[in-house]
Amino acid sequence: MKDIAPAISFPAGLGENKPENQAVLDWVREVELLARPDNIFWCDGSARENEFLLDQACRQNVLIKLNEKKVPRSYLHRSNPNDVARVEQFTFICTPTKEEAGPTNNWSDPAKTYSKLQGLLKDAMRGRTMFVIPYIMGPPDSPITKVGFEITDSIYVVLSMRIMTRMGAVAIHRLGPDPKAEWNRGTHSLLDVDPARRFICHFPQDNAIISVGSGYGGNVLLSKKCLALRIGSYLARKQGWMAEHMLILGVESPTGRKHYVAAAFPSACGKTNFAMLIPPRHFKGWKVTTVGDDIAWMQIRDGRIYAVNPENGYFGVVPGTSYRSNPNAMKSIAHDSLYTNVALTDDGDVWWEGKNPDGSGPPHALDWRARDWTPDSNEKAAHPNSRFTTPMRNNPALDPDVEKGDGVPISAIIFGGRRSDTLPLVFQAFDWEHGVYLGSTMASETTAAATGAIGQVRRDPMAMLPFCGYNIGNYFRHWLNIGKRLTNPPLIFNVNWFRKGVHGQFLWPGFGDNMRVLKWIVARCEGSGGAVKSPTGWLPALNDLDLEELEVEHKCIVELLGIDHKEWQREVAEHKKFFDSLGGVVPEELLKQREELEARFKI
Numbered sequence: 001m002k003d004i005a006p007a008i009s010f011p012a013g014l015g016e017n018k019p020e021n022q023a024v025l026d027w028v029r030e031v032e033l034l035a036r037p038d039n040i041f042w043c044d045g046s047a048r049e050n051e052f053l054l055d056q057a058c059r060q061n062v063l064i065k066l067n068e069k070k071v072p073r074s075y076l077h078r079s080n081p082n083d084v085a086r087v088e089q090f091t092f093i094c095t096p097t098k099e100e101a102g103p104t105n106n107w108s109d110p111a112k113t114y115s116k117l118q119g120l121l122k123d124a125m126r127g128r129t130m131f132v133i134p135y136i137m138g139p140p141d142s143p144i145t146k147v148g149f150e151i152t153d154s155i156y157v158v159l160s161m162r163i164m165t166r167m168g169a170v171a172i173h174r175l176g177p178d179p180k181a182e183w184n185r186g187t188h189s190l191l192d193v194d195p196a197r198r199f200i201c202h203f204p205q206d207n208a209i210i211s212v213g214s215g216y217g218g219n220v221l222l223s224k225k226c227l228a229l230r231i232g233s234y235l236a237r238k239q240g241w242m243a244e245h246m247l248i249l250g251v252e253s254p255t256g257r258k259h260y261v262a263a264a265f266p267s268a269c270g271k272t273n274f275a276m277l278i279p280p281r282h283f284k285g286w287k288v289t290t291v292g293d294d295i296a297w298m299q300i301r302d303g304r305i306y307a308v309n310p311e312n313g314y315f316g317v318v319p320g321t322s323y324r325s326n327p328n329a330m331k332s333i334a335h336d337s338l339y340t341n342v343a344l345t346d347d348g349d350v351w352w353e354g355k356n357p358d359g360s361g362p363p364h365a366l367d368w369r370a371r372d373w374t375p376d377s378n379e380k381a382a383h384p385n386s387r388f389t390t391p392m393r394n395n396p397a398l399d400p401d402v403e404k405g406d407g408v409p410i411s412a413i414i415f416g417g418r419r420s421d422t423l424p425l426v427f428q429a430f431d432w433e434h435g436v437y438l439g440s441t442m443a444s445e446t447t448a449a450a451t452g453a454i455g456q457v458r459r460d461p462m463a464m465l466p467f468c469g470y471n472i473g474n475y476f477r478h479w480l481n482i483g484k485r486l487t488n489p490p491l492i493f494n495v496n497w498f499r500k501g502v503h504g505q506f507l508w509p510g511f512g513d514n515m516r517v518l519k520w521i522v523a524r525c526e527g528s529g530g531a532v533k534s535p536t537g538w539l540p541a542l543n544d545l546d547l548e549e550l551e552v553e554h555k556c557i558v559e560l561l562g563i564d565h566k567e568w569q570r571e572v573a574e575h576k577k578f579f580d581s582l583g584g585v586v587p588e589e590l591l592k593q594r595e596e597l598e599a600r601f602k603i
């Protein structure tokens with residue numbers, strides 16, 4: 001299977017959706033003169049166009065059509081084995097000064113970077129088709145919605161962007177003819193998919209992104225991490241809103257009271273699963289609905305935070321997804337979906353580790369690299385970062401207000417990471433400023449979502465370490481300033497689904513049972529849930545959590561809620577090390593929070 005494919009020819013009436021905005025036309029012409037594609041396909045996002053491009057992608061061996069009876073209208077894509085995840089070491093923020101990018105980003109000089117990328121893009125699309133994708137991020141009638149255009153020479157990117165964004169006429173309409181209107185210019189080329197020529201570059205001042213040398217996920221679906229988070233966070237600070245790596249869910253109690261909650265967990269740490277949670281049997285009458293599974297754009301109105309999901313689909317982790325762990329995801333990806341880097345069974349179905357709750361699997365399959373695989377194989381059939389791309393409308397638990405332009409009011413913000421020790425199952429910040437401190441010092445074990453070592457604890461403030469498009473110190477300051485504008489601030493919590501016992505096993509069952517934690521959070525928002533004060537924040541006492549029908553040993557729960565002073569002293573020292581490593585950009589308030597935390601452990 002291929003990423004790079006030759007130019008396609010297309011019939012009249014397709015590929016002709018040119019906008020009237022001169023600024024867009026000029027930019028496309030400029031890239032055309034540089035990259036020299038054989039032809040240009042202006043996408044309109046229609047069903048007819050999609051059918052045509054799917055058919056072309058199959059002919060070009062970019063996609064394999066799956067068994068129509070097993071997974072209707074769905075396709076498999078295999079990326080280059082050297083190109084299976086985000087590449088943080090090749091991701092750059094190109095601001096005029098290094099200081100604007102800050103201590104946590106790779107910086108490179110804009111003029112030099114443009115010139116290097118132009119060199120790489122020269123003639124890069126010869127023999128290929130250049131697609132132009134108009135799209136919007138956010139509901140069509142939202143004041144917060146942004147317009148983007150992505151140029152790409154990958155048909156897989158076009159087909160993915162049609163699922164992940166609202167694409168076509170809606171964007172051209174939103175942009176209008178004004179050549180000064182705000183829109184993002186995203187340029188992507190596969191080049192030759194060589195890691196030595198792979199760069200994901202952001203120019204926040206120009207609202208521009210250039211990505212070369214990759215064909216995978218967040219590196220190339222420029223709407224997602226590049227626009228909605230890196231450029232988005234930069235615009236958000238300038239314009240007084242927030243762009244965050246957060247899921248958004250609705251939770252309704254049996255009495256019909258509904259709250260919305262936003263949660264920031266790092267990549268592959270449970271956002272999609274939490275956003276699609278199905279409460280255990282005991283929680284009759286409770287309902288969880290999904291607004292978004294990865295990104296939240298939040299505004300302040302009347303002293304409250306309101307959030308929209310800027311995306312239109314889910315690009316979710318496949319391994320571990322089953323009818324036991326996440327039935328809503330399984331139903332979502334049962335049709336009209338793209339699969340990337342999973343295994344292909346002999347009957348044209350897809351398979352991955354953890355698909356069947358009983359641990360079973362096919363006797364033979366082709367693994368994610370198209371090599372023969374049997375249950376005796378030493379390697380995984382699906383890549384650990386294999387992903388589904390599926391329209392959010394496939395989700396049976398989609399929230400009815402997902403299209404609401406004003407967004408949904410947020411009652412609670414949750415931070416969480418993958419921590420085998422130290423961090424309890426859940427606790428609540430004393431106030432907004434303390435909550436910002438919890439977010440700014442959160443840490444998580446690294447996962448397969450980015451290339452590099454897996455399982456190493458690293459600080460990942462607000463789950464934004466790889467996604468904050470400017471100086472992290474100013475980002476913390478922005479969070480503190482937002483708090484000052486709120487008269488009805490969300491309560492802030494920290495959760496950890498991943499604490500392990502002495503034998504290395506997870507102490508908490510997670511998934512649907514996370515409802516038990518969510519119920520306590522909602523109770524705290526309503527002023528009814530009990531808690532005890534600890535040095536780290538408000539902790540639920542054992543009987544504050546609804547543990548009815550939970551088959552977990554009492555001593556595990558005690559361990560999950562425990563605060564080990566030795567471990568925490570080490571943790572607070574790590575906070576200091578992290579703040580020190582940022583070289584003086586951390587706001588005074590947060591340094592003070594750290595000292596107070598340290599002092600609380602000494603008493």
Ligand code: GTP
Pocket residue numbers: 265266267268269270271272273274293294315316317319320321325449497498506509510511514
């Ligand atoms: P990105 O799309 O990379 O941002 O990831 P995400 O935060 O949406 O993570 P996702 O929900 O896809 O989960 C990632 C992995 O964590 C999967 O392998 C899940 O099976 C696993 N996981 C999710 N929730 C839980 C949980 O509550 N407990 C445990 N033990 N594992 C979980």
Ligand code: SPV
Pocket residue numbers: 085086216217218219224225266267268294315449450
């Ligand atoms: C993440 O890594 O946080 C993702 C996947 O959501 S990607 O779109 O590849 O960034």
Ligand code: MN
Pocket residue numbers: 245266267268294
């Ligand atoms: Mn993510």
